[in-house]
Amino acid sequence: MNIKLGRFLRYLIVLVFLFLPSACGGTEKEITDPKELVTLSSERMRSLSGFQYKIDRTGEPAFIDDSGTISFRTAEGHYVVPDRVTAKVKVVTPLIVAEVDIISIGDQQWETNVLTGLWQEVPVEYAFQPQELLNPNTGLQAILEEDLYDLALVGLEELEEMPGKSLQYIEGLLNGQGAYDLTYGMIDNEVLSVQLWIDPDTYDIHRVVVVDPMNEGDEEDTVWQIDFWDFDTVIEINPPIEE
Numbered sequence: 001m002n003i004k005l006g007r008f009l010r011y012l013i014v015l016v017f018l019f020l021p022s023a024c025g026g027t028e029k030e031i032t033d034p035k036e037l038v039t040l041s042s043e044r045m046r047s048l049s050g051f052q053y054k055i056d057r058t059g060e061p062a063f064i065d066d067s068g069t070i071s072f073r074t075a076e077g078h079y080v081v082p083d084r085v086t087a088k089v090k091v092v093t094p095l096i097v098a099e100v101d102i103i104s105i106g107d108q109q110w111e112t113n114v115l116t117g118l119w120q121e122v123p124v125e126y127a128f129q130p131q132e133l134l135n136p137n138t139g140l141q142a143i144l145e146e147d148l149y150d151l152a153l154v155g156l157e158e159l160e161e162m163p164g165k166s167l168q169y170i171e172g173l174l175n176g177q178g179a180y181d182l183t184y185g186m187i188d189n190e191v192l193s194v195q196l197w198i199d200p201d202t203y204d205i206h207r208v209v210v211v212d213p214m215n216e217g218d219e220e221d222t223v224w225q226i227d228f229w230d231f232d233t234v235i236e237i238n239p240p241i242e243e
Contacts, residue, residue, distance in 0.1 A: 034151035
């Protein structure tokens with residue numbers, strides 16, 4: 001073999017081995033600490049300009065009124081930083097299942113009347129307030145970061161709505177005081193079990209499931225499922241035209 005050719009080949013082999021780990025992603029550390037994953041997902045949430053969400057309750061009713069007659073069922077809409085929210089909320093009463101549209105901007109909130117469908121401004125203290133629940137700095141995400149404990153990384157899982165995408169599946173327990181305060185008592189102040197699904201590449205949190213154990217006289221647990229998608233998408237949210 002030509003001496004110069006031999007040296008060139010040896011040099012080429014050395015270059016291949018030098019660049020092989022970075023080319024294959026071998027130098028990137030996979031994060032397996034569940035607490036660190038939750039922290040990174042919180043930081044990611046705080047960096048977003050907006051997202052879509054859906055809150056779904058199943059099991060025992062969670063009442064939004066003091067008399068215990070109006071039960072929350074679902075809410076779906078868009079959150080835009082820092083304090084604009086749309087929501088289509090479904091509630092259940094002894095007589096009907098009703099849908100109410102909500103627009104929240106800062107400390108102002110408008111709802112459609114259940115009977116007429118017309119927009120009306122509602123004092124925030126008397127309204128369901130999705131903007132508080134979704135605020136990345138003070139809402140659900142902050143509670144998860146501060147109040148979760150006994151976390152365990154179960155492994156990679158796919159959600160039925162996201163086939164082919166592996167997410168880090170985490171289980172843990174949650175001190176219920178923060179959730180109780182945030183939901184104005186719709187979630188009990190007790191130990192709650194929590195499940196999280198976090199993207200290992202972007203740290204986007206796609207699903208949170210909170211299980212509120214049944215109380216005496218109940219027949220089943222109350223389960224809250226919160227889904228997030230369309231991360232960093234923004235829509236224009238303006239006050240409605242009141243009629």
